[in-house]
Amino acid sequence: MKTKATTAAIVLAAGKGSRMHMDIQKQYATILGKPVIAYTLDAFEASQVDDIILVVGEGEIPFARKQIVDHFGYTKVSQIVTGGKERYESVYKGLCAAKDSTYALIHDGARAFITPELIAQCIRDVIAYDACVMAVPVKDTIKIVDEEQYSVSTPDRKVMWQMQTPQCFRLPEIREAYRRMLESGDNTMTDDAMVMEKYGSRRVKMTMGSYENIKLTTPGDFILGEAILKNMNKAQKP
Numbered sequence: 001m002k003t004k005a006t007t008a009a010i011v012l013a014a015g016k017g018s019r020m021h022m023d024i025q026k027q028y029a030t031i032l033g034k035p036v037i038a039y040t041l042d043a044f045e046a047s048q049v050d051d052i053i054l055v056v057g058e059g060e061i062p063f064a065r066k067q068i069v070d071h072f073g074y075t076k077v078s079q080i081v082t083g084g085k086e087r088y089e090s091v092y093k094g095l096c097a098a099k100d101s102t103y104a105l106i107h108d109g110a111r112a113f114i115t116p117e118l119i120a121q122c123i124r125d126v127i128a129y130d131a132c133v134m135a136v137p138v139k140d141t142i143k144i145v146d147e148e149q150y151s152v153s154t155p156d157r158k159v160m161w162q163m164q165t166p167q168c169f170r171l172p173e174i175r176e177a178y179r180r181m182l183e184s185g186d187n188t189m190t191d192d193a194m195v196m197e198k199y200g201s202r203r204v205k206m207t208m209g210s211y212e213n214i215k216l217t218t219p220g221d222f223i224l225g226e227a228i229l230k231n232m233n234k235a236q237k238p
Helices: 036-045 061-072 087-098 116-129 171-184 192-199 219-236
Strands: 007-013 051-056 077-082 103-108 131-137 151-153 161-170 205-208
Touching: 007 036, 007 087, 036 051, 036 061, 036 116, 051 061, 051 087, 061 077, 077 087, 087 103, 087 171, 103 116, 103 171, 116 131, 116 161, 116 205, 131 192, 161 171, 161 192, 171 192
Parallel strands: 007 051, 007 103, 051 077, 131 205
Antiparallel strands: 103 161, 131 161
8 A cells, every 4th residue: 555645844943043133033033023934834834745843943942832833823833843053953853853754845944935836836846856946047147256256257147046945855865865964074065955966866956936935134134025025915815
């Protein structure tokens, strides 16, 4: 008897957000009266994923459970786990908590403008290709510079994509790739696709994302984020 494939979303909310210059972590800061992480969880709650693993900072589990998960009534959040000091450590802890799921969708909690429709596209593509990353083609010209910030070369932007999340893989494969990376002591990986490319066995397919699927990284992003949310709310009204 064939076992039904299941999908777990690993939502990362353990970052400190030092570039925000806030007294509160950016994922708990409010935008239009609601915590950033709540917008992210709203989308996954309404999506086709089976489980959500929420990864938070040390000592934050009680707050996240009471003020976020219970307060907003998220039924798909099956676990809240403590992350590590670095993103890759948090990802690995989330992947381990997901246990026997077939696929993992790894998503940055501060990327609050993800939608159930984009998540559905990720799920379709990871089933089809086994490894995929949400991304968008680069719009601007990119320059390679030397140590003194002089332009050295200009790569063809037609072959360049800007990475987003979710980044999606067969769970056992990405978990094993992360295990190998951590065992090697390599701390140069900046996204999950790099881990799969170097320590896994899959080529990574690009899944078309949205230019609105931004990550809230600096204070100015909140201004843009408010505009995105207002536009999304307007589009949802009949």
